[in-house]
Amino acid sequence: MEGNDGDAADVVAPFAKRRNDFSRAFQYYLDRSTPHPMQRWLGTLAIAAIYVLRVYYAQGFYIVSYGLGIYILNLLIGFLSPKVDPELEVLDGASLPTKGSDEFKPFIRRLPEFKFWYAITKAFCVAFVMTFFSIFDVPVFWPILLCYWIVLFVLTMKRQIMHMMKYRYIPFSLGKQRYGKKKSDASSSGLARD
Numbered sequence: 166m167e168g169n170d171g172d173a174a175d176v177v178a179p180f181a182k183r184r185n186d187f188s189r190a191f192q193y194y195l196d197r198s199t200p201h202p203m204q205r206w207l208g209t210l211a212i213a214a215i216y217v218l219r220v221y222y223a224q225g226f227y228i229v230s231y232g233l234g235i236y237i238l239n240l241l242i243g244f245l246s247p248k249v250d251p252e253l254e255v256l257d258g259a260s261l262p263t264k265g266s267d268e269f270k271p272f273i274r275r276l277p278e279f280k281f282w283y284a285i286t287k288a289f290c291v292a293f294v295m296t297f298f299s300i301f302d303v304p305v306f307w308p309i310l311l312c313y314w315i316v317l318f319v320l321t322m323k324r325q326i327m328h329m330m331k332y333r334y335i336p337f338s339l340g341k342q343r344y345g346k347k348k349s350d351a352s353s354s355g356l357a358r359d
Contacts, residue, residue, distance in 0.1 A: 240284050
């Protein structure tokens with residue numbers, strides 16, 4: 166009986182090793198992509214364009230697209246929301262700073278940008294793979310789904326913007342001052358000689 170278990174372990178071991186090697190290589194390239202947000206989002210945009218072309222040429226899979234849209238909307242809400250909800254802080258007695266003398270609390274997202282990007286990219290890849298299986302091509306009248314998604318998006322964003330206005334937080338760093346690299350004293354004062 167133990168001989169059979171040993172044979173099964175010998176067969177499974179190479180697959181586990183390959184999976185582990187693939188996982189390490191994937192994590193390595195994922196870690197290397199972290200400081201390059203523009204390139205990551207351009208890659209995701211390319212994947213999204215491929216998905217849209219696939220759906221357009223297949224003339225179907227509207228339910229998959231609708232589910233993808235709802236999932237992305239859910240991720241967007243997490244990306245725009247603060248990690249600690251100000252409504253719950255008010256109940257606990259703590260609140261956001263309202264005066265200059267109050268403690269500064271930086272905006273921390275509930276869903277960080279990298280995880281937001283990674284989840285959206287995975288979602289487009291999964292949806293693309295789903296378009297190759299006819300079981301997911303449910304016949305629906307797609308304009309109704311599109312209208313419903315637009316109404317859902319507008320109502321959700323209105324609620325989120327009202328929440329942002331009520332608690333005075335902005336989830337973007339647009340227009341905020343950025344500081345460049347410091348110049349050395351010798352080069353800035355003109356005293357550097359050959």
